[in-house]
Amino acid sequence: xxxxxxxxxxxxxxxxxxxxxxxxxxxxxxxxxxxxxxxxxxxxxxxxxxxxxxxxxxxxxxxxxxxxxxxxxxxxxxxxxxxxxxxxxxxxxxxxxxxxxxxxxxxxxxxxxx
Amino acid sequence: xxxxxxxxxxxxxxxxxxxxxxxxxxxxxxxxxxxxxxxxxxxxxxxxxxxxxxxxxxxxxxxxxxxxxxxxxxxxxxxxxxxxxxxxxxxxxxxxxxxxxxxxxxxxxxxxxx
Numbered sequence: 001x002x003x004x005x006x007x008x009x010x011x012x013x014x015x016x017x018x019x020x021x022x023x024x025x026x027x028x029x030x031x032x033x034x035x036x037x038x039x040x041x042x043x044x045x046x047x048x049x050x051x052x053x054x055x056x057x058x059x060x061x062x063x064x065x066x067x068x069x070x071x072x073x074x075x076x077x078x079x080x081x082x083x084x085x086x087x088x089x090x091x092x093x094x095x096x097x098x099x100x101x102x103x104x105x106x107x108x109x110x111x112x113x114x
Numbered sequence: 115x116x117x118x119x120x121x122x123x124x125x126x127x128x129x130x131x132x133x134x135x136x137x138x139x140x141x142x143x144x145x146x147x148x149x150x151x152x153x154x155x156x157x158x159x160x161x162x163x164x165x166x167x168x169x170x171x172x173x174x175x176x177x178x179x180x181x182x183x184x185x186x187x188x189x190x191x192x193x194x195x196x197x198x199x200x201x202x203x204x205x206x207x208x209x210x211x212x213x214x215x216x217x218x219x220x221x222x223x224x225x226x227x228x
Contacts, residue, residue, distance in 0.1 A: 004156075032214045043118070043205055043219030044157070051214055089156050093214075099169065102147070102217065104156035 003027045004105035012111045023073040023090030031093040035075045038087045080112045118220035126226045134192045135223045139208030149205040196227045
């Protein structure tokens, strides 16, 4: 079983609509949670990083939430644009020795149609 | 361009051949990571370096795979006797040695073994 589970696996929405992506994790010990955006054939680009004490963090039209008690996170995209079409990956950083190890979800594919 | 640079961007090789990829991290970043990503999946950890020391290797990194970071700057990932199952995107990321710090990814090297 993956330590980072994302839902839905894919989503199609119309331009201008909002959407919310979900992430559940079991990674322990927890260091931080990150959301990445990955365009097809490109490397992932960081959207947000949240530590244990942060409940919400925004980056433009992206707002991430974290509930460390229930080990859940969400990424809300407001007023979607065609350029939001990409894979969105939830990544949980695990404390390991003196360093962090990134544990990736499988990602979810968002398609924004005109 | 001061981001993470990977070369080549694409590589097509015949089964059984050896291939080598290069990653140039952001100059002041001590940590360097290699990941492998297959279609529809999130990146899977292969190995990471702190300066020139290789601190962890995944079980995914069979004896046909070797990574080096000889001077603590650029890194190479070599795959010997390639197999069709090695076809994937190989991603490199770098970060500072600091908790909750962002990891920056390169654009990846797409390997196709025919």
